[in-house]
Amino acid sequence: MNLVTPELGLIFWQTVIFLIVLFLLAKFAWRPILSSLKERETSIENALRMADQAKLEMQQLKASNEKLLAEARLERDRILKEASAVATQHIEEAKNKATEEGNRMITQAREAIQQEKNMALAEVKNTAAQLSIDVAERILRRELTDAPAQQQLVDSYLKEVKLN
Template identity: 60%
Template sequence: MALLSIITPELGLFFWQTVIFLVTLFLLSKFAWGPIMSALREREDSITDALSAADKARADIEKLQATNEALLVEARAERDRILAEAQKAATTMLEDARAKATTEGNRLIEAARISIQTEKNAALNEVKNYTATLALDIAEKILRKELSNSDEQRNLVNEYIKEVNLN
């Protein structure tokens, strides 16, 4: 029975344990549960605020990324437009330079052609004048000399022709 008395509580012990439990529960609820619960509420509120701030930050980052993508697309389009304009300007400048070079080349060729024609005409006139002068000199020499036969005239003409060097 001694063993049974240890296992089975007595009514007095049970009463005092219940009273102590209730007093402890009252003191804890009065002094400990309030601050613990308010600390838990504050913690829950701070976690909620942190989560909402993280969601807001995520939304802001997504907006910034979208804005950055739009700016990047716009910058690429602007770059492509500038490159196209530069290419067009380079092509235009190249075509203008080619046209000017062709015009200048044609002008120089025409000027050279005119100069060659002028010098050719001058050379032909000089040859004509020299030939006329030479023919007059020969005719004068032939007429001055009295020749009796045609063989002497031919010999004289051949001799004058050998004397005249057409260089």
């Protein structure tokens, strides 16, 4: 039972040893331990602050990237619209040019046809005139083979000349 109930001397020495250990720990161990704890606390706070700052920077970068992406999409859409407009314009210009060229060719064809028609009409007139002259010449040869008919024709021409 001796072991369960300590004597007064044992309690005294245990208290003295405890106070000496407490003094030694306070003098030599507590300050380094507390300073290392303080440093650790500071480093943890700095790490947390830096983590928050990194998180904010990441959010800002993400927002910036999204903004750049949206701007790029808008630019792409604008370029596509411009390209579509230019393509439409080129198609319209090609259509107009083809229409103008077709109209010009039709006009030239009409003019060529008109010239051919005029040339054909002139040739028909010349042929008709030549035939008329040939017919008239044959008729006059038959009728003017005798001298009195020739004299009568000359007299009628002279009368017509005097009247005009």
